[in-house]
Amino acid sequence: MLHGMRQQWDIALAGGGEQALARLGEEPFDVVVSDMKMPGMNGAELLRQVKNRHPRVARIVLSGHADSDLVMQAFGVAQQYLAKPCDRIVLQQTIERAIMLKTRLGSEEIARAVGGMAGLPALPAVYQELVTYLKSPAATIDHVGEILGTDLAMTTAILKIVNSAYFGLQRPISRIERAASFLGLDTIMTLVLEHGLFNDAPVVEQDGFDHHRLRRHSLLTGSIARAIAASHDETHDAQEDAFLAGVLHDIGQLALAIARPGSSAEIQEMMTSRRMSRPEAEMAVVQATHGEVGAYLLGTWGFSDSVVESVLLHHEPARASSGEWGLAGIVHVATAVADHPQASVLEDPLLDVDRDYLAASGVASRWPQWREACLRIAEPESAP
Ligand SMILES: [Fe+2]
Ligand SMILES: [Fe+2]
Structure with missing residues (x-):
């Protein structure tokens, strides 16, 4: 061939x-x-x-x-x-x-570490909840989907499997609940309980890395990204893509914490003491940004180009290949709003958005609609 x-x-x-x-x-x-x-x-x-x-x-x-x-x-x-x-x-x-x-990926060391990852670690509490629930006789696939959807590693792993060519889907599934019901309870039980799907993932360092915070921020960013897409009358599929891109946008932070133990604390320290942005501090410490690492990981796992690009560029959406407002821009705004939900105007200095890009894309005037859509979203409950 x-x-x-x-x-x-x-x-x-x-x-x-x-x-x-x-x-x-x-x-x-x-x-x-x-x-x-x-x-x-x-x-x-x-x-x-x-x-x-x-x-x-x-x-x-x-x-x-x-x-x-x-x-x-x-x-x-x-x-x-x-x-x-x-x-x-x-x-x-x-x-x-x-x-x-x-x-x-510029850093050979990080690329080797990330390339060797077959999966990412789930939060132990969510993993325990899933295992206990799967063993209960009354388990339903709907609730299994809900549990999977509250964890970044589980969401990524299940979507990677469902969208692999093995299942030959016409259009990729981006909703975790749909992915779960497509696979079915038996397959998920086999994958999790017999093949230890989430069990042999690398251990994530605790020093300076807050897995719970990342999970909360990611789920909130996903919900906000979906709300923004909806406020632009995007199709249902596009709204689900926005949610997925939002949930996965910072997954590179989790991968970096595993690839280079100790780097999280160092990056945090650089951000505070030298007032660097996170990508700047990451370049200084590990010579790769979480956007690059996340995009590399999701790209090698077969995620769609638009999701991979939005993860790569969520801190610099103006570099998106189309040069126009799109998924990278939606995630860019969503992660900023997730961090500062109290910001009432786009000019709020705490709101870390590229206003020139938003103005050039002709969407800056949409801020009131975005904000209204976002205000309806309740922050996800904190992790167990
Ligand atoms: Fe980020
Ligand atoms: Fe973020």
């Missing part, structure tokens, strides 16, 4: 897992595309080893294999899952995107 790409790419073929690992040890590769059922080592095991030994190599499964148990193992280690028969263009674009994302 990729024969035509031999001019642009160096392609090596391996007859099985052992051979692939041997080749990976000999020279650097950007991407591994693996089948699932192979003699000797299966695809899930191969990709697990690639993840551990070569975290910078993107991991893609291309398989027509439908043994759901094996597929569920692969969800834990592959970044993307393509189903055979696969369109040549889709395969080509998936590989190109993986290579493009690799080059976007």
